[in-house]
Amino acid sequence: MKPNRKVYVVGGDITTFIGKNHPDFIWKRHPDFGTKENPTLEELTTKAILGACEKTGVKPEQIQRGYIGNFAGELFSNQGHMGAMAVRAHESLRGTPFIRVEGACASGALAVVGAIESLQAGLDIVMATGSEVQTTVSAREGAGYLARASHWETEREIDDFTFPAMFARRAKHYKEAYGATDADIAHVTVKAYSNGNKNPLAHMRTVEMTLENASTPGDRNPQFLKNEDLREHLKVSDCSQVSDGAAALILATEEGLKKIGKTPADCIEVTSYGVATSPLGDVDDFTFMGNTHKAATEAYADGELSAQDIQICEVHDCFAIAEVLMTEALGFAERGKGTDLVKSGATAIDGSIPVNTGGGLIAFGHPVGATGVKQTLEIFRQMKGQCGDYQVPNKPQIGLSANMGGDDRTSVVITYKNLG
Numbered sequence: 001m002k003p004n005r006k007v008y009v010v011g012g013d014i015t016t017f018i019g020k021n022h023p024d025f026i027w028k029r030h031p032d033f034g035t036k037e038n039p040t041l042e043e044l045t046t047k048a049i050l051g052a053c054e055k056t057g058v059k060p061e062q063i064q065r066g067y068i069g070n071f072a073g074e075l076f077s078n079q080g081h082m083g084a085m086a087v088r089a090h091e092s093l094r095g096t097p098f099i100r101v102e103g104a105c106a107s108g109a110l111a112v113v114g115a116i117e118s119l120q121a122g123l124d125i126v127m128a129t130g131s132e133v134q135t136t137v138s139a140r141e142g143a144g145y146l147a148r149a150s151h152w153e154t155e156r157e158i159d160d161f162t163f164p165a166m167f168a169r170r171a172k173h174y175k176e177a178y179g180a181t182d183a184d185i186a187h188v189t190v191k192a193y194s195n196g197n198k199n200p201l202a203h204m205r206t207v208e209m210t211l212e213n214a215s216t217p218g219d220r221n222p223q224f225l226k227n228e229d230l231r232e233h234l235k236v237s238d239c240s241q242v243s244d245g246a247a248a249l250i251l252a253t254e255e256g257l258k259k260i261g262k263t264p265a266d267c268i269e270v271t272s273y274g275v276a277t278s279p280l281g282d283v284d285d286f287t288f289m290g291n292t293h294k295a296a297t298e299a300y301a302d303g304e305l306s307a308q309d310i311q312i313c314e315v316h317d318c319f320a321i322a323e324v325l326m327t328e329a330l331g332f333a334e335r336g337k338g339t340d341l342v343k344s345g346a347t348a349i350d351g352s353i354p355v356n357t358g359g360g361l362i363a364f365g366h367p368v369g370a371t372g373v374k375q376t377l378e379i380f381r382q383m384k385g386q387c388g389d390y391q392v393p394n395k396p397q398i399g400l401s402a403n404m405g406g407d408d409r410t411s412v413v414i415t416y417k418n419l420g
């Protein structure tokens with residue numbers, strides 16, 4: 001789709017992403033254990049919403065509609081009815097339509113799409129937010145909740161850790177098809193941690209990762225799946241984090257910009273987007289992300305862009321193999337050559353096509369519903385030179401984000417142009 005009214009991303013805010021291994025995360029060995037609690041889903045959501053208003057100068061009463069992406073609030077926090085929870089953030093949001101959208105781990109980007117389409121329908125200032133809390137239960141119990149994004153009837157039994165096992169299956173097929181090794185794929189992990197170490201908001205900002213540790217299973221980096229066939233293809237370091245966090249952004253039309261005293265040069269423009277949905281439990285090729293490829297093909301065609309035009313990119317690296325497959329589905333590398341791309345340094349912060357500069361889902365973290373919103377904001381922040389220690393050398397002009405739900409079942413690809 002190409003917006004038929006111009007759509008601008010005005011800016012927004014991201015909370016720190018926290019969970020196990022983050023210094024501020026409260027757990028039994030933290031000095032504040034027993035006196036302090038981790039932030040709740042509502043607190044994180046409120047922080048992101050108010051932060052987005054403050055950073056953009058948009059008053060809550062100027063927001064005509066909001067979307068919130070969240071996957072499993074009912075399970076992790078006993079909280080559904082997320083739109084009505086979000087408007088508790090500010091007195092002036094009371095009565096503002098606020099709608100929850102859910103597409104598993106693509107919920108955040110679907111919230112951004114909801115905002116874009118509301119602007120097409122005639123509104124001028126809309127908020128997209130996303131939030132998730134996942135640390136209220138053990139990683140194993142949480143894996144069961146996340147498995148609701150698979151085809152429960154046929155896929156849940158693959159392993160207690162259903163999604164890690166599904167991506168171990170992809171790694172297995174990919175390695176068999178192309179002769180890639182664990183060490184080849186581990187370059188994604190090392191890049192993610194190296195970038196995350198430069199990012200003050202990243203869940204794993206203090207955790208270092210060497211190529212040797214990322215390539216080798218061991219006591220500190222165990223293979224944790226029970227599935228005998230898949231176990232050897234995934235280690236803890238290959239996985240995105242079980243994170244809590246939220247992100248919010250403001251989108252507006254030209255009319256909207258006038259109302260909030262901004263110009264297009266303050267913003268980035270949404271040039272095109274593609275959304276694709278494929279049936280659960282029905283992946284026809286484990287070595288390719290066909291659904292993401294479909295969404296990208298639409299976004300490129302409608303934006304009159306090609307992979308070669310993209311200068312900054314956020315992809316859904318829920319597991320290291322997923323980033324390899326994403327870079328191929330998006331056309332940055334030929335099929336089977338995704339590991340060569342990352343090994344060449346092209347996707348590093350100073351490379352020709354920087355990917356996941358803040359650490360991606362592996363090191364920045366993956367609070368499911370927030371991820372897609374955070375991706376858009378990361379593109380904005382890179383284009384506006386706001387990324388501090390992980391800022392790419394030149395302010396990029398053309399960018400892309402790719403957010404995915406389930407095993408490549410819901411895909412959202414958005415392209416952007418810098419106007420400043």
Ligand code: CAA
Nearest residue numbers: 104105139140149163219222224236239240242318405406
């Ligand atoms: N030796 C052997 N086994 C060990 C071990 C060791 N030294 N340390 C841990 N393990 C095993 C154990 O089996 C343990 O489980 P139990 O304690 O319940 O027996 C298991 O590993 C996990 O250990 P922890 O709970 O200590 O691990 P953790 O809290 O550090 O979590 C992780 C690590 C399991 C990899 C967790 O980070 C994780 O689940 N990450 C993936 C999150 C995820 O799947 N997100 C969704 C991505 S999919 C997507 O994005 C699309 C969508 O729509 C869902």
